[in-house]
Amino acid sequence: MPQPFDQSSYQVRFEWGVAGLQRLAPADIVVVVDVLRFSSTVTDAVAAGRAVSLTDAATWSRNGPAVAAAAGESTVLIGSLRNASAVARTALEIQSRRQQRTSVNVIAAGELTDAGDLRFAVEDLLGAGTIIAALSDLGADHTSPEAAAACESARGLRRAMRHLLTASGSAKEIAEGAWATGRMEAAGVVPTTAAAAAEVDATEVVPTLEDGEFAAFA
Template structure:
């Protein structure tokens, strides 16, 4: 019997962290959403031609990179607020190319607390919602209840993205200058700020994980 939590009857699904990824039924596409800082930093790095290796990213991202590493789907994409519409268009392109319905697992990374447990992160819920809303706008709208709630939450709050990200716990943590910033910079990447990460559809690029590296989705 399928698990009641695997969302297998829906095309677009939403869960949290590695454990959530494992709860979902296998999908054709996994979209990793870790808005502060993994997704936004990787999007900008790939756009500027800087190579991002998964093994290196794991050193400065305990959550987003871990989800990407655990994903076994044929296609693993990195998404957030900055490239939500581009992610949706990439998935639409894949679906049109195959001529079959593409199943999508959107995984909000969340934040890991001191005990290694996932903490709800408002920025990842909004980032996941932005992607799901963009998919819905393209007609890919067979969403699970979990995914639908995230999408409608994003629609209701999209006018306040900068405030919400900056005022969130994660945003305040970034402003305080957390040590992870130094680890990102040591890898040659420019860490994203909360204000930067909140810019809706500012990037038209979608990073994909290919052979342990993040590259531009083609």
């Protein structure tokens, strides 16, 4: 039976974190959006030909890998501002291959506090909203109210994207050295800067999760 918060009557849905993903109805595609701590860095690493395993990513990012791991049988796509339009095109390509309506759960990872609470992360809202806007522009506009609100937030703030990301609490935390640099270096991953993470549609690469490793969707 449909539940009040599962957004099951919509093709494109939006929620926060692992708990939010579990509230939603199962979807054919799960788009993981963890802009500053995971998605941009994994996308750039895959674009550069570097392998990134889910296990390694979980050592330097708590939220995005956890959402990807919780996606079950869904196709997992890694989304950010840097590849927003490419993610939308990939989702529609998957729908074309399946020859049937394809549901998409867009999950903003958010930020876990030391107490274990999920904190709102403006960068993930804007990343998710930009992907939803790109889906809508391509015709996948049967969006839930939650997804529509994220979409219009990103549309309205697009010109301020760089400032909002670089001035966000997450960016300040990273600038103060809270990024798990040593663990990333050990995994052969170079972190994407906040300024670069704010660049919309900078790459066509869309990582997907296959056998525990992130690789370019093909």
